[in-house]
Every structure is written in structure tokens, then in C-alpha cells.
Amino acid sequence: MDNNNQQTWEPKIYAFLCNWCSYEGADLAGGGRRIYPANVRIIRVPCSGRIDPVFILKSFERGADGVLVSGCHPGDCHYTEGNYFARRKFVLVKKLLEYVGIEPERFQARWISASEAIKFVETVKEMTENIRKLGPNTKLVKNIKEEITCQ
Amino acid sequence: MRIGVFICHCGTNISGVVDVVKLAESISHYPGVVISKENKYMCSDPGQNLIKSAVKEYNLDRIVVASCTPKLHENTFRACLEDLGLNPYMLEIANIREQCSWVHSDNPELATKKAEDLIKMAIARVRFAKELTCSKVTIERRALVIGGGVAGIQSALDIANAGYHVTLVERTPSIGGRMAQLDKTFPTLDCSACILTPKMVEANRHHLIKILTYSEVEEVSGFVGSFEVTIRMKSRSVEMKKCTGCGMCQSKCPVKVDSEFDEGLSKRRAIYMPFPQAVPNIPVIDRANCRYFLEKKCGVCKKVCPSDAIDYDQEDTILKEKFGSITIATGFDLFDHSAYGEYGYGKLKNVITSIQYERLVNSSGPTGGHIIRPSDGKEAKKVAFISCVGSRDNKMGKPYCSKVCCMYTAKHALLLKEHVPDAEAYIFYIDIRAAGKNYEEFVYRVQENYRVKYIRGRVSKIFEEGDNLIVRGFDTLSGESIEMEFDLVVLAVGVIPRKDSDSFARMLNISLDANHFVGELHPKLAPVEKNTPGIFLSGSCQYPRDIPESVAMAGAAAVKSLSLFAKEFLTSEPMISEVNTSICTGCLNCKNICPYRAINEEEIKDLDGKIRIVAKVNETICRGCGTCVASCPSQCINLKGVSNEQILAAIEAL
């Protein structure tokens, strides 16, 4: 994924998925062999409430063209109410991102249950297409391509 | 840091799309990676042996397995590490089957690229993996059961019969609960008291059950394995050790007040036992109505008591005890029909509730089993039973089905026919819900053999004409509006949560559902558990339950306590939050948002000797959702196994 080469540029999307609903939904999409664009990189977290806004900002900084966050539907949280706290944070993050000039399509928060493979696939397809139209993200990006994160 | 990467072909499931061999080669050059291997089936014994020998040969200290979803084989590979003497949490799985090869079979090139990215991210994560262990907590092997109805009694018996101590706390002067008030039980028509009383006696005599009646739980702290509970034993004004239960006092007491047990259909005295078979068989003085306590006059009960058991100066006793588990069996209240204007706002004398009717038909009830109406004591010959009063009614804020009413209404009509053979019974209903063993057959019997008339439709108005009642409704099957005269109307009032359920929930720190019943952990898979570990549910506190269901729940809740007590000690989850107290500012944001109330404040001494407040995670309660971590302004709380460093490293890996 070379962001500088328009010829081969492919949108890079990070997806933070909760372990109990959305990650299982993505697994179910696999079980059903539902094809979707290979642009999404999934990061498993226990709960959408675990998603720190820093993760989202860091993703953009590291060259993500889009970020998807997803957890259990309101009321269905495995940890009873983690997704409610997540929702409050996401609203603020969305505002912040718009403020710094990142197009709203680039940050999406969805509730995807373990049975909603199709919703997951459609979400990824839709996001990939929208972001492909927008082109590479340039806001917040830090040019540290050569730096290696071995610590 | 010596990392080994093991990539699975999964037959051709992965390798059919992803170029596994090329991938293993390119990953082997990645910084920190000592060895990278592929195998046909990594989860198979040969696959695991490959990992084991590689770990030994290359002295690996952490591994990445690129294979199917971690939901399938994470535990397999953790066990594999454990076999090697490594900590099982020094492992990351890269999900390159469900989330790569299976969904990108249209583009093997991009799929291979993505698989490489996923493995890189897993490597980044495993770099920050730490050895995790579980801590052990001792268990107080004693159970608290709150509520002495049939659900509470059964739970207590089941736990005690397994050999553990149980304390059964009941708010009223006797155990027995709602079931003690009932006449017959559907669909078998067993006498309710006849099947309940032996259980009450058994519980009372059980050497491992301590029954505290006229007592309430006031405070609960602690957590699973060691709840600290404060119980207030209200003063009975009667010394339990001296009293023989002869009943002399209540026959001589001059004060008469409405009997709660008979639902206001009879009078009880100020010193009273709620019903003759009360357990314990010891009266209490209702101080709010006792003449001695109100006016400092009277004192008759003390004078007549042959065993000098009356003690006017008795004070409440506060008990503080530790319990390993708590079972909630607090039961239900009934809907107050005075909210229904169309049924006369509770002012019509001959409109009674279903529980009052239970007392009326009961041969030991206030009328000796004669179904007579309150206004003039005349025997009721034509009775209307109206279902769904305060249930399935959004207007009343009660959208749920009260579940037991269809069946007890059918039973009520049957009992009317048995007691007054020439009486007529009409049941006004919305739907007949008779799902239960032999329930449908029972309703059919009531319709066919007892000729009870079922009219499908809501009643729109009840009004008096003389002493009789006119019931106006609509028969939705014939499409006609009807108006009929009745001697007595019985309202099937809905089961509602205990009126103090909100304050009770606050005291226990538990959540209620939308209808203010006690919410369960999972509606399908954990119906008798709370999201607070160690707290279990039994009976109608969770939702309207009939007797067989309450008893079944009681057993299920008891088993939950017992499987807790059967453990040597409790182990905490390894992947839970931990606080870095050196930078915690004590804002306690984490404490406020924790869904499990697992975080508390703790005083610590700084290096300079100053005392400051920091957050402390209770390891037994924390479930590892990480909501606290994402909300900590100073990033001093972290989730073990899914730390900030690990996730940020994964993001930065690409």
C-alpha cells in the first residue's frame, strides 16, 4: 500500500472490532465466503468501550485512509454498557476529525452483531468505495515511513 | 526478544488463496523474527510438534500463529505454550482465514499482501505481550437468600441439603410468601398450603438454614466469594426463645387492623401471626398500630402471655455477616387497579382483585371458602373475571405479559363452579396464554366441563347499578358490544416488580430491566445470574413466574452457588485492568464508568509519606472490557493482554 503512488494506491482502512459481536460478525462473513475488498485491517479489542480515541487518531497519523469502529448493538453489549461509553466518545471524535478537516466518510462507527455478516461486508464495501472516491487521506498524516517500531 | 511465526495452510483453505510459502519466507526477515515456518495443519499434532521443536531449537520466547480465527484455536496454542513451560499469553493469532483467504479469494495478490499485514500487526502486538497469571481468592462457603417465598425456601433447601450454611432473610413475620396466600394451584388443583407447609417446616428445622424473619438486608459490600452483608432484624417485641406460639396474646389484643395476608378482607390484631401455619410460629407487635406504643396504654398482651415473652423494649438487632453468594428471591407485587378509571378507580365495592379472590375461595380464608361479595355478604352467582389488568397495557406502562393470569383466571372460574355449582362464570380475555405442561388441557377442561364462558375482548367500563355491576365490553369474535350484569367482578391484576425494587437494586448495586424487574446476565444463557458475579436470581423478581418455574429457578440458582462453593478458590481473569498507581491522579473516572463496579478507591502512601487516593481494580470482579482504560485521562490504567502499547504497536506496524 503505497500512498504516494496514485497508480497502485488502495485505500487503507483500520477496523477496531469488539471481540463478542463485530469481530464474530467479520468471522461469519468469512464462514459464508462473502467477498469484500481486501482493504480493511482488523484489530480485535474486547469491547468497543476499549477503543481509545488515541487509536483512531494514531491510525490516521500512520496513514490510514479510513477508520471503522464497531461493537455490539446498544443494549447487547457483552459487558452490559461498554458500548454506551464508546458511543459518547465516538460522537466527540467525529466532531474533532471534522474540525481538523478529515471528511466524515473516513470515520465510521457501526453496531454490527455476531450474526450481521452481511452488514459488516456492506459496511466495508461502502467505506472502501467512498474512500476510493475521496483519495488518500492527507490530514494528520506523519511521514515516518522509514521508522521501524521495534522496541 | 525471540519471535517465531507459524503460518498454517489449513489444507488449501488458506494456501489456496494466500501464497503461504512466499509469506513465510518474507516474514522471516522481519525484525525480531527468529524463525518463520509453514505447515499444512498447524492445529494438528504434527503442526503443534513443529511449533514445540522450533521453540526449543531456536529458544523462542513468544510466538505468532497465522491461521484461522482465534475463537477456534487460541486456547489450543496457549496450551501448546504451557506444555513448553512458556506463559500461555506470549501468543498472538493472525486471523488469515476467516478475515483474509475466505473473503478475498477474488484477489490472491491483495490477499497475500493483507495476510502479511495481519501477521506484521500480530508480531507488533506480541512484542509487547507480558506474562499473565491468575490470582486466587478464598471463598466464604455460606449463602444468603433474600426472600422467603417458595423460590427462596427451595433455594435455601437445595443449598443446605448439599451441606452448606444458608441464611434466609424474609421481610414479613413469616416465610411462605405469595404461595401461602393461594388456595389451589393450577393445573393440578393441589392445595397450595398443603404442598408448601412441609417445605416451610423442613427449612425451619434444617440445621444448616438460619431463618431471619421480620428482617431486611440493609447493606451489601464486597464481591463474589466474600460479600459483607448487614441485616436488620426488626424488633418483634416478642422474645423468640420464650414464646411458645400459644396465640393467647392475639386473641386478647383489642386493636383490629386490615390483614395484609387476607388482602384487607379480614382484620388482624396489632400483635399477630400473619396466618396460622406461620413459620416461625411466633407473633410480632405491629408498633405502628399497637396501643401500647401509640398511647403507652393497654399492655394486655404482656399481661396475658403465660410465658412472659412480650418485651416492649426490644430493639432492632443489626447483624453483619459474610457470604460467598447471594440469591435474590424477593418476589413481586400486584398492580394497583385504582389506576383504571374505566374499572371505577378502585372505588367499586364488588370489584375485587385476583389475590383477594384467592383468599375468598380459600377454606381457611376470611369467609371460610364462601364466595361472598364485600358489599352485602351475598353469595356471588354471576361473576366476571377480567384478564390483563395492569399487563399488556402500554397506557399503564406495563407492556409485558404477566404470564400467570390466564391460568389462575381459568382456575378461579373453575373454583367458582366447584364452590357454587349454579353460578355463572364469564372470562373476558385478550388471548389465552396456556403454554405449560398440562395448561392448555386445563383451560379446555374449564371451558368444556365447567361451561365457563370465555369472551374475547377488553372491558371498556364497569359501573354500579344498585349493588350489582354492569360490565360493558366488546366481543371481538361476534363483533358485538355487550353489556351484562354481575354480582362480582374479579380483576386479574398483573404481576409487577416489588415497589421498592429501585432502592433494593441500588443497595445491591445491581441493574434492573426496562420494567424494573431484576435483569439477568443473559436472557437465554444465564437467566438466573446477575452481571455481578456471585449474585443469582430466583422466582418472580426476574419476571412473572409460576410455581414450577420459580422452583426450577430456585434449583438453578442453588446450583450456581454450589458450583461456586465447590471450588477450592476463585481465580481471577488474567486479562484484566491494572492501575499504575505512581501516575494515577485519583480522578476515579474509571470507578464511575466501570460496568461491574470493579474499581474502588484506595489510599496509598507516596514516597514522601503523603497519603493520596488512587484507583484500585478488584481482580475478582473485573471482566476485562477495558472501558476504564479508554477513559483514563492520564493513561495510568491498562488492560493486561490488550494493552495500549500492543494496540498502538499494531497500528504502527504498517
Next chain:
Amino acid sequence: MEYSYYPGCSLKSSSKDYAESVKQVSDKLGITLIELSNWACCGASVSHIPEESLSLALPALTIAEADKYSRDIVASCAACFNRLKSTHLLLGKYPEKKIETEKLIGKNLSVKINVKHFLEVLFEEVKDWDSIIIKKLKGLKVACYYGCLLTRPNDMIKDGKSEDPRMMDNLMEKLGAASIDWPFKTECCGTSFGLSKPEVVLKLSGRILRSAKKSGAECIVVACPLCHSNLDLRQSQIEKYNNLKFDLPVFYFPELAALALGIDYRNLLLDKHIVDPMPLLRRKDLI
């Protein structure tokens, strides 16, 4: 206190007696009712049949007119009151309906002014009846009949219990009358079926009269012109239809208030009533 007065069509035609008693009582009590110059039909019981927007637009015209003067609207017909009040409540509750209605009538609406029934006004304005009553309605047994529109839905008049309202009963008791407890206070009288399907009215109003009579009432008190015409104008027809004799005079509540306040009965157009109330009033020594 000053109010914008909405008389409605009935009080301008068939119920001039009601209008007159409202005027007499409000004059006596110093309640200033200023008739809105440009009031529109309230829509009554028909405007909601074709579509909701019309049923909101018609009362909204009147509300917009009243907005100009920032005075609360008073209606004495139960149907007018019901239409105005429920429109007012709906527009306050649903901003999108307000915008739609504003578009339809081409006027802006403030939902700040309130809509009141004359019964509520009497209740709120007069705190101490004892000091102003000249002649107590002693011994008069009245059945207060609210009809279907005055108390429904629940938040119409501030009385709480839509199935067993007490406001008119309380007023009658303050005037010295004995209000009887009876079950048909809020039953339907048959409304405008009197024209299209009279037997409906003969049956429904017959039950109301029967229940009042049975409960021991000597007269019925109403707060709605249509209730009055069904119970009073059609009473002899109802008697024939049901083969019963009622002989129950039907009063508007301000008429009885006027008598208690010492207003000369000759000013009250009581002669417009079909069931002659004079014998009863004479018997009770009220005229």
C-alpha cells in the same frame, strides 16, 4: 383578567342561552371575555375525518389570531375547547406538525398562550365563592354530565381523572348544590347522530337520563351545547323511545352559577330550554 373569547357556532345560534349565561356570569365576576374578531370554525367532529392536517389547521387559524393579543383563549363549547386545546397540545409537542400547519395557514404560531374551558376559568378566577354567593343552591340534586369531549384525552382539563372528573361537581358543591355520584358522567350522548341516525342518540342519551334519574338527580348540568340539545331538546322523544318518564331539566353550569350569584333568572334565556326548569327552580325556592 382578560381572555380572548371563542364562542363557536353553537353559542351564536342554537345555544344562545349558554352564551348569555356565560356573559352574565363573567360580567358579574369581572372576567373580561373579548370575542376574537376573526375566529374560524373549530372543525368540530368532522375535520379530522378527511385528514389530520385540516383538523389542525382550522383551530390553528384561531390560535394564530389569538396570538396577536397574547391572551389565553376561552371556549365554552366542549367540542371547540377540545379541538383548540388538543391542537395546541399537539403543535407544542411536535415541532414538525407546527411547521406543516404554519405553512398551511400561512401564519406563524406561538404556542405560548393557553386554551381554557370556561369551567376552568371559573374555577381558577374565583377562590372564595362563599363571600360572593347570594343564594345557595340548597337541596338541589344535580348530576354533572361532562360528556365525552371535555375530559378526553387525559390532559384536557386539569382534573386528572378522565373517567371520573370532579371539576364541575366541585363547582356545584361550592354553589351549595348536592352533586350526585353516578356512572355516566363521561358517556357519549350520541353527538351529531341526532340528525343522521337519531335512534343512536335516543338510545345513548336515554341511558344517560335513565342513570341520572336512577341515581336520584333532579336535573342535569352540562358544559356542551350538543349534550344540551340531545338531553334537553330530544328528551320527550327519548322518553317515548324508551317508554320512560324523566322530566329532568338540563342546565348549563353557568346558568346555575348565575342563579347562585343572584343574577335575575329573567336575564338568562331559561325559556329557551325545552324541558321547563321553572317548576323545579320554584320548588327549590331558587326563583
